[in-house]
Amino acid sequence: MSQTFEPKILAFLCNWCAYAGADLAGVSRFQYPSTIRVIRTMCSGRVDPSHVVEGLKSGFDGVFVFG
Amino acid sequence: MHVVSQLLELAGIGRDRMQLRWVSAAEGQLFADFVKELSSLIGEKGGFDPNEYQLKLAAVEGALNSPRLRWLLGMDRQLTERENVYHQKVDDKLYKELLERATEEEYQKSLILEVLRDGPQSVREIAEKSGLQIYAVSQLLSEIEKAGLVDLHGYEGTTPKFIRLAA
Numbered sequence: 186m187s188q189t190f191e192p193k194i195l196a197f198l199c200n201w202c203a204y205a206g207a208d209l210a211g212v213s214r215f216q217y218p219s220t221i222r223v224i225r226t227m228c229s230g231r232v233d234p235s236h237v238v239e240g241l242k243s244g245f246d247g248v249f250v251f252g
Numbered sequence: 253m254h255v256v257s258q259l260l261e262l263a264g265i266g267r268d269r270m271q272l273r274w275v276s277a278a279e280g281q282l283f284a285d286f287v288k289e290l291s292s293l294i295g296e297k298g299g300f301d302p303n304e305y306q307l308k309l310a311a312v313e314g315a316l317n318s319p320r321l322r323w324l325l326g327m328d329r330q331l332t333e334r335e336n337v338y339h340q341k342v343d344d345k346l347y348k349e350l351l352e353r354a355t356e357e358e359y360q361k362s363l364i365l366e367v368l369r370d371g372p373q374s375v376r377e378i379a380e381k382s383g384l385q386i387y388a389v390s391q392l393l394s395e396i397e398k399a400g401l402v403d404l405h406g407y408e409g410t411t412p413k414f415i416r417l418a419a
Binding site: 194 | 284312316
């Protein structure tokens with residue numbers, strides 16, 4: 186296991202913006218690292234601060250919010 | 253989000269671990285770039301061990317759920333862009349300073365409450381476990397006591413011991 190460290194990251198994506206953006210990135214075959222675990226929210230305003238804390242508590246190395 | 257990153261910084265977790273970015277539906281490339289950039293940023297910071305920060309994460313959560321911060325965050329626009337009940341508009345900068353101070357205080361209070369979960373303790377013990385100054389602890393403690401969240405439990409010798417009340 187001499188691989189470089191790969192972080193585990195929780196990502197909240199807005200259904201209307203970033204989720205579609207991520208979809209587009211996939212369809213257009215843009216390469217990006219497979220570090221993120223996505224949760225789709227109906228709006229990035231739906232993400233409560235406590236969700237961020239909860240994510241860190243459950244062992245994620247970082248939390249992203251894309252809106 | 254400002255408050256959350258300030259809290260993470262206070263807790264020693266580092267504000268970098270939470271990131272907010274705007275990506276529209278048409279910006280697939282931008283999304284890929286952000287993920288690449290931010291992943292390497294987190295990668296550099298290394299792994300995060302939640303057990304190590306258990307106490308502090310709980311304190312951050314407690315602070316975020318405190319009525320005072322919730323209220324301040326909810327009233328932000330109302331007070332800085334419209335007016336308060338006395339028809340005064342609050343200065344943006346002043347509001348931000350107030351919010352920052354409140355955030356720090358609420359974090360410290362919440363930290364004390366978390367420490368007190370382990371049973372009755374003296375001011376000195378609380379200060380040691382929370383890493384706060386003894387003077388700050390005693391001041392905050394009296395404030396929390398007024399709010400009815402902690403109480404004097406009794407004396408061990410001449411040392412007063414405090415206990416956390418329900419919740």
